[in-house]
Amino acid sequence: MNPTAIDMNPTATAEEGPDHWAAMRSTTIRAGSALIRGTITAWRYVCTLLTLARLGLLWKAFCAATGLAIQRTHADQYGTRLHTTVHAVPRLDRYRVNAHGWTMRVRLRPGQHLGQYTEAAIPLRHTARVQAVKAIELPEQPGFLELRILRRDPLVRVTERPREIEPGRLAVGATETGDSMVLDFTEHPHYQLIGATGSGKSMLLSCVQAAIAPTDGVLVFWDLKFGIEAEAWRERYTEVAVTQREVLASCGRVLALAEQRAAILRRLGVRNVAEADAAGVHLRRVYVLVDEVAELAHDHQTDKIADQLLRELLRIVQLVRAMGIHVILCGQRFGSDLGKNITSIRAQVSGRICLQVNDPQTAEMVLGGLASEDQKRALTLIRPGMAIVQDGQQWHYARCSYLTTVEIRALAAAHADKRIGWDELAADDQLTAAIHTRQETAR
Numbered sequence: 508m509n510p511t512a513i514d515m516n517p518t519a520t521a522e523e524g525p526d527h528w529a530a531m532r533s534t535t536i537r538a539g540s541a542l543i544r545g546t547i548t549a550w551r552y553v554c555t556l557l558t559l560a561r562l563g564l565l566w567k568a569f570c571a572a573t574g575l576a577i578q579r580t581h582a583d584q585y586g587t588r589l590h591t592t593v594h595a596v597p598r599l600d601r602y603r604v605n606a607h608g609w610t611m612r613v614r615l616r617p618g619q620h621l622g623q624y625t626e627a628a629i630p631l632r633h634t635a636r637v638q639a640v641k642a643i644e645l646p647e648q649p650g651f652l653e654l655r656i657l658r659r660d661p662l663v664r665v666t667e668r669p670r671e672i673e674p675g676r677l678a679v680g681a682t683e684t685g686d687s688m689v690l691d692f693t694e695h696p697h698y699q700l701i702g703a704t705g706s707g708k709s710m711l712l713s714c715v716q717a718a719i720a721p722t723d724g725v726l727v728f729w730d731l732k733f734g735i736e737a738e739a740w741r742e743r744y745t746e747v748a749v750t751q752r753e754v755l756a757s758c759g760r761v762l763a764l765a766e767q768r769a770a771i772l773r774r775l776g777v778r779n780v781a782e783a784d785a786a787g788v789h790l791r792r793v794y795v796l797v798d799e800v801a802e803l804a805h806d807h808q809t810d811k812i813a814d815q816l817l818r819e820l821l822r823i824v825q826l827v828r829a830m831g832i833h834v835i836l837c838g839q840r841f842g843s844d845l846g847k848n849i850t851s852i853r854a855q856v857s858g859r860i861c862l863q864v865n866d867p868q869t870a871e872m873v874l875g876g877l878a879s880e881d882q883k884r885a886l887t888l889i890r891p892g893m894a895i896v897q898d899g900q901q902w903h904y905a906r907c908s909y910l911t912t913v914e915i916r917a918l919a920a921a922h923a924d925k926r927i928g929w930d931e932l933a934a935d936d937q938l939t940a941a942i943h944t945r946q947e948t949a950r
């Protein structure tokens with residue numbers, strides 16, 4: 508055999524062969540995992556539909572047994588010996604099925620109210636053989652209720668990955684219905700995340716950062732817990748402040764940026780960054796994360812600047828919402844006992860997430876608008892990272908995703924190039940606005 512005949516084009520086979528196989532292998536793995544995920548989801552839908560059908564068959568008997576059906580007895584025309592009992596059963600409609608369960612609307616019978624259905628939720632859970640049943644009122648539809656039925660608890664293992672859904676809307680976990688747990692900074696410009704030690708505040712904060720990291724959002728961290736939590740994300744931060752003095756300096760920079768942006772918004776004739784975005788001027792969102800808020804409010808022995816800090820924080824939460832600057836306050840408690848301006852600050856922070864807390868007063872402070880028995884649920888949350896999220900008069904259970912320290916470090920390193928300094932940010936804002944003005948003038 509002629510050896511040169513074998514060695515025709517050695518580099519090409521060496522380079523193309525492995526690439527070809529690697530591409531095939533990765534495509535097969537991706538297709539395989541998509542197939543498995545698809546099969547699992549389809550199977551979950553099938554199980555949900557079967558459970559729903561089973562409950563449909565049992566609904567009449569269930570309502571009769573729990574008093575939800577109105578009973579009428581019809582005597583026959585010859586006397587009272589022969590009579591029939593008819594159950595007027597509450598009608599069900601508007602079914603919405605997902606992989607974890609379903610919701611259905613109940614048309615209330617005359618005289619019925621939410622309390623009766625809340626009471627019936629536990630027996631219904633057993634009758635339907637599901638994880639949880641919740642009855643909620645539909646504010647726009649008097650005479651109707653919604654039953655939310657959870658066949659399988661999506662909060663046992665949260666599979667949702669933190670991500671930005673659209674500018675200012677971050678998915679950070681899952682809710683009990685299997686939907687994404689969303690922090691919506693358009694609806695609530697600032698958030699408070701309150702929970703006892705070990706309840707999962709830092710994990711929730713990490714999920715928020717993981718959702719922001721791949722975007723052009725600006726991350727500022729005031730880590731008053733010695734900078735330990737900030738360490739994993741350090742490469743991605745514009746600024747980390749770990750002492751009250753540093754936080755005070757950072758407050759000044761945040762307010763200066765807000766002032767500059769206010770001038771830009773005035774020039775453009777718009778009211779906030781969302782309108783500026785629509786007009787073609789994109790200003791990066793700035794997220795100021797504060798862990799732990801009580802540390803801002805305590806005077807340390809040598810430095811007496813807590814009052815000044817709270818005044819600055821109040822100015823920030825009052826003034827910067829239109830400028831695309833959002834504050835997320837984390838703490839174990841956020842009560843008026845911490846300082847003079849706390850109540851005013853709390854009033855400005857409308858987004859509220861209550862993780863597990865140890866006392867009913869804290870639950871009441873965070874979940875102000877809810878009934879006291881709903882507030883008390885925050886005392887008995889069983890899993891770390893689980894929270895009660897208030898949504899107007901309604902509430903739901905939610906849980907943040909879980910990220911390991913290795914994942915967090917990898918994310919911070921992968922998106923370190925998105926970091927921007929304060930001066931560059933100010934220059935970037937001015938430049939974006941100037942380009943827009945020039946384009947407008949040219950038109």
Ligand SMILES: Nc1ncnc2c1ncn2[C@@H]1O[C@H](COP(=O)(O)OP(=O)(O)OP(=O)(O)O)[C@@H](O)[C@H]1O
Nearest residue numbers: 702703704705706707708709710891892907908909
């Ligand atoms: N969604 C989650 N899934 C699984 N484990 C979680 C979740 N969230 C938090 N944990 C776990 O709970 C524990 C406490 O979480 P974390 O440190 O975030 O609490 P914390 O409220 O910040 O506590 P501290 O106030 O003491 O710092 C950690 O071991 C963390 O891994």
